[in-house]
Amino acid sequence: MHHDDFNFEPVRGLPAALPPDEHILWQGAPSAWRLAREAFVMDWVALYFVLVAVWRVGVSSTLVSVSVALAHGIPFLVMGLVACAILYGLAWMQARSTVYTLTNKRVALRIGAALTMTLNVPYVQIGNAHLQTRRDGTGTLAFETIGDARISYLMSWPHVRPWHIRTQPALRCIPDAARVSEIFAEAAEARVNRPQVAPVQQPIAAE
Template identity: 65%
Template sequence: MHHDDFKFEPVRGLPEALPADEHIIWQGAPRPLQLAKDAWALNWVIGYFVLLAVWRVGVSSTTVPLTEAMGHGVPLLLGGLVAALLLIGMSYVQARSTVYTLTNKRACMRIGAALTMTLNLPYVCIGTAQVGARRNGSGIIAFELIGDTRLSYLMTWPHVRPWYMARTQPAFRSIPDAARVAALFAEAAETRLSEPKVTRLDAEQGAHGAIAAE
């Protein structure tokens, strides 16, 4: 029987139903294999074990025949395979538990495999966004927060811009079609920030409590 770990969510990826004036414009999640490469350095781990195996074969070949020396490198290659599978498995679990959401008012991130939490990032709290896309279209969109908003790098990793620890930048990591998603974000944020703010004048500023738009 299929079991949905997030059945309690009124809207997928969000902790509560959206207000009447808010709607979803995009939802997505990291690509597991790409997340393993980006966050867990999968390619570097594989390369490390391959180099160890080559080194071991080279050392052994000085004392034993090459065919026997090649066998000495097999355990290291098997160790690298196990390590790679573990990293891919962890990335799959993280990707499965993650939902990135863009609405017309905010960016949201439901993250965490063991301890799930949802980050709500209103566009008014985002100063700039940086996008990095690869040839295959996947990439990262990192959000630079303004004001007093602070996030823990360790609590939100790997859904952050790498190495930005002093001012943690939450990020959509390893998403497909990153450039298109960035364009959707830019359009929604610009529209949201250009909306007039409506305030009520007091008696000294205007007669009869008139309403003014800033």
């Protein structure tokens, strides 16, 4: 039987139903493999254990035969595989529980594997956007917010732009990032440049 952990959502990825004048332009989620490599630094962890294994084999080869020395490096490689499997599992859970949404009015990020929350960032509160792409087409689209709104880095990680003091929420490690950035740019431009019509008070006629 299919079980959806988020079947209480009126709209997938959003905490409430959309108003009549708002509609979804795009929805997606991070690539678990790319998220494991970038956010959970799986590549660096793998490299660390490989270097430790090589060092252990090198040291052992000065005392025992090469075949025995090679066997001394195997436990470190096994530990590296286990560590990488754990990191990938964490990234997979993050990717599975995440839904990124672009509407004609805002960016919404439903995030959190254990404690789920939704970040809503209206286009009028975004000053700049930054796109970083990889050769495989995946990339991260980050947003510089303006105004007094503050977003917690720890609560939002890994769905933030790394190494920035002011938290920048981000669509992290998304496939076809260039196309998503175009959708965002068109929607944000249309929303920000939309003329605002203010009611005009009619002068009171003198009796």
